[in-house]
Amino acid sequence: MLKKLVIVGVGLIGGSFAMALRNTNMVERIVGVGRSWENLSSALGTYVIDAAETNAVNAVADADLVVLAVPVGQMGGIMQEIAPVLSSHTVITDVGSTKQDVIELAMRYMPEHLERFVPGHPIAGAERSGVKAATDSLFQDKNVILTPLPETSDDARNLVKELWQKCGAIVHEMPPKVHDQIFAAVSHLPHVLAYALVADIAARPNASDLFQFAAGGFRDFTRIASSSPEMWRDICLANRDAMVVELDSYLAQVNRMRDAIIKGDGIALQQIFDAARNARNAWISGGSK
């Protein structure tokens, strides 16, 4: 039983984690920290949190667990603020989409707390944001990645793991570098590619004609281009090295297809299309996607 859970950043992820944990009866009191009173009072009004604070320093005293659920770009500032006042029993975790950079921040700003720091990343959420989009089932059957440090204690790791499992999540552990490579490929790259297509089309003199005739395929391909620009800017910069590797691999693939189109090489094109369709269909049929 946790007496006090502090969620810094009561948005879609932080709010949903609070709601899911409340259902488990493993938490006595949930304190939300945020920059906007509007969002915090919405979280209070819907009983997502029991108390609200705009100052993280005031909130974290005596916390059993602090969850950092702010954009990656704000993570360092928060760590620096709270490090001096964290109790020696407080476990800290985060939900950032990149892990190597969050770990670097933790080593710089709260080196005395690494034993109780469990870096994490729930694979959930959508282009919606804010606590109004939060739901207690957001993590049901979703993957959560933990990337513990060599310093992280088993107790801290097991606590965070258990809490995510109680929220219905499937918990995996892997090294932070592997995490960042995997998500550069399957998440960060597609976001950049979707933003690129819409930005490219929106900049044309005939953009309104183009959008008029864009249909369902375009809509789904570009859905993630409605995501938070601030969040994805931070992710691209935080995961720069892996992003460039993925971009170069992808650009090489597109250039091979461009060559095949120019040469009229239908056999090469169809081989690529077949390989892609077969792989995607096998993936889709492998589970609920």
Added chain:
Amino acid sequence: MLKKLVIVGVGLIGGSFAMALRNTNMVERIVGVGRSWENLSSALGTYVIDAAETNAVNAVADADLVVLAVPVGQMGGIMQEIAPVLSSHTVITDVGSTKQDVIELAMRYMPEHLERFVPGHPIAGAERSGVKAATDSLFQDKNVILTPLPETSDDARNLVKELWQKCGAIVHEMPPKVHDQIFAAVSHLPHVLAYALVADIAARPNASDLFQFAAGGFRDFTRIASSSPEMWRDICLANRDAMVVELDSYLAQVNRMRDAIIKGDGIALQQIFDAARNARNAWISGGSK
């Protein structure tokens, strides 16, 4: 009232057109032409068509309207077959995703019928295919583009236009070159880009790890990579010139974003992401997408 409508290729598009037209009571008899008896008997069994033929030549005699609803790669062969037996009153239309190449085929293979040829493209359909996916509401509120030739008569054009409108579609006319440019940008390019991402990832040694952690954003981005490889190969080759223009514009955009990531230029990245999100949200809020 049409006494005889012939649909060559009773798949998703051809079958749905037949079903929608039957509801209008504007057609007396619908004959389906196909390569596969399995598909044709399914179409017969569900009353999508009244009669089935595997030979287009036998089917088209005395037809009032012939709809060519086969992949673009098969269009020329069919035209060549039926041209000698088409009646002098038969109107011909097609549903091909590219228009300049279909028109070139018509000029080559049925030059004596151009007065009654109305090239068309309904913007509907999905990665599903076959008559079993057909529905009489597929074209409701969907755009249909007609790209008439200088030779096309007003009577033929008006007939085809009226039929599509009776199916619930919104009919537009534009030059074939403009059509091919627009759909290279908003449809053909995204298909190539989605196939490229899945093919790139499927070829990795750690592909199974990557797919294991791919989530909803990846699923929607790549949905169109489950489309028919044969159809999309034909489209890429048929619309080669416009495709290369679009690919190069897109690659330049992605390279600008790659540069910004390498330089750590968060301002430039966020400008692009903001422009894309704003454009997409404006598009989505403009109507049912």
